[in-house]
Amino acid sequence: MTSRELNPKFFEASRAGQAIQHYINTIHGSPFRLYVVTQIHKARTEDMGESGMKYILEFSVKDTVGQSSEGRCSAEVLFPKGETQRPPQVQFSCDGLPRLNTSDKEQAFYQKYSANTNPVTATYLPDSYGHIEPDMVPFWHLGWLAASFVMLNESNENTRYNMAQVAKIKQLKSEDDQLHFEYEVLLHDMVSQEIIRWKLLITWSPAKSIKVVESELLPRCHCN
Numbered sequence: 001m002t003s004r005e006l007n008p009k010f011f012e013a014s015r016a017g018q019a020i021q022h023y024i025n026t027i028h029g030s031p032f033r034l035y036v037v038t039q040i041h042k043a044r045t046e047d048m049g050e051s052g053m054k055y056i057l058e059f060s061v062k063d064t065v066g067q068s069s070e071g072r073c074s075a076e077v078l079f080p081k082g083e084t085q086r087p088p089q090v091q092f093s094c095d096g097l098p099r100l101n102t103s104d105k106e107q108a109f110y111q112k113y114s115a116n117t118n119p120v121t122a123t124y125l126p127d128s129y130g131h132i133e134p135d136m137v138p139f140w141h142l143g144w145l146a147a148s149f150v151m152l153n154e155s156n157e158n159t160r161y162n163m164a165q166v167a168k169i170k171q172l173k174s175e176d177d178q179l180h181f182e183y184e185v186l187l188h189d190m191v192s193q194e195i196i197r198w199k200l201l202i203t204w205s206p207a208k209s210i211k212v213v214e215s216e217l218l219p220r221c222h223c224n
Contacts, residue, residue, distance in 0.1 A: 006043040006055075013043035015160045016055035016077045022152035022161075023075075023090040024061060024097075029145040030209065031109055031138035032102035034065045052080040053157060063099065065141065071096045079157045087153045106206040109138055113179055119171035120181075126165065139169055139181075142210065146202045147185045149212045160190040167197065178203040184218070194220060 006013045017037045024035045042058040055077045060070040075092035113120065125140045126132045132140050143166035151161040164186040172180040183200045201214040 001049070002047045004045045006045060008040040008043050011160075012045070013040050013055070013057065015155075015157070016043070016057055016079075017059055018160055018162075019077050019079075019088045019152060019155045020057065020059070020073075020075045020090055020092060021061070022148040022155070024092065025145050025148040026152060026210075028097065028099065029141070029148065030102060030106055030206075031141045031204070032065055032105045033063050033099065034141050034144060035061050036064050038062045038070055048078065050081060052078050054078045061094065061097065066099075066102070073097070079155075085154065085156060088155055090152075103206065110179065110204075110206055113171065114174050114177075116171070120169060121171070122166075122169045124165060124167060125169070140166055142181065142202065142204060143169070143183050143185050145210045146183055146200045146212050147187060147198070150185075150198050150200070150215055151187060158191065161196075162188045162190060164188040164195060172201075178205045178208065196220065 017040050021035060021037045029035060038060045040057055040059045044056050046054040046056065048054050057077070058074045061073050062070045071094045073092055073094035075090060078089040080086045080089070120139065122136055122139065125136055125143065144163045147163045154161065166183060167186050168184040170182040172182060174180060181202050183202060185198050185200060187196045187198065189196055197218040197220070199216040199218055200212055202210060202212050204210045
């Protein structure tokens with residue numbers, strides 16, 4: 001096993017930081033909580049042989065919705081080797097992960113849209129000017145969280161993805177006490193500079209959080 005220190009500002013460290021950010025959002029995110037890795041303080045790698053390459057990071061994370069104070073965290077990310085794409089394995093711990101009490105907002109959002117007689121539909125969040133109507137912001141966050149599942153699953157040592165835009169939203173009939181939505185999200189592949197389009201069927205409730213039930217990679221597009 002060999003170990004190597006990394007410059008926290010270089011691509012190798014930031015790529016692993018992005019995978020950690022996606023993972024945290026799949027576990028702790030909500031329409032009113034969205035996390036970003038704000039700074040990587042230390043980073044190193046360990047060559048795990050046939051198992052893959054492990055990245056060990058110390059970093060700060062912040063809830064960008066609540067604008068809460070930053071929490072100091074550490075994580076290990078193992079990118080598996082092999083020809084078949086497998087998601088990285090992430091283990092992390094945080095001292096005081098910034099989480100505001102958003103339960104009232106989540107319950108109000110859930111009650112409003114579970115009883116909604118006019119299902120929500122929307123396109124292009126944000127619009128070409130970067131604007132999102134206030135009542136659409138939680139749906140933008142849901143799209144970002146759903147995209148985090150895809151970005152984490154597709155991540156390896158040669159990728160780096162960012163959320164670009166929610167292209168379409170369609171609210172479906174609620175089932176099993178869950179809100180159901182069909183999303184189309186645009187992801188920015190930072191390596192190839194391509195825009196990748198995914199169709200996602202998601203469910204959400206305050207009790208069970210967000211789940212991606214189905215995902216489909218759509219044909220590549222040259223989207224703005």
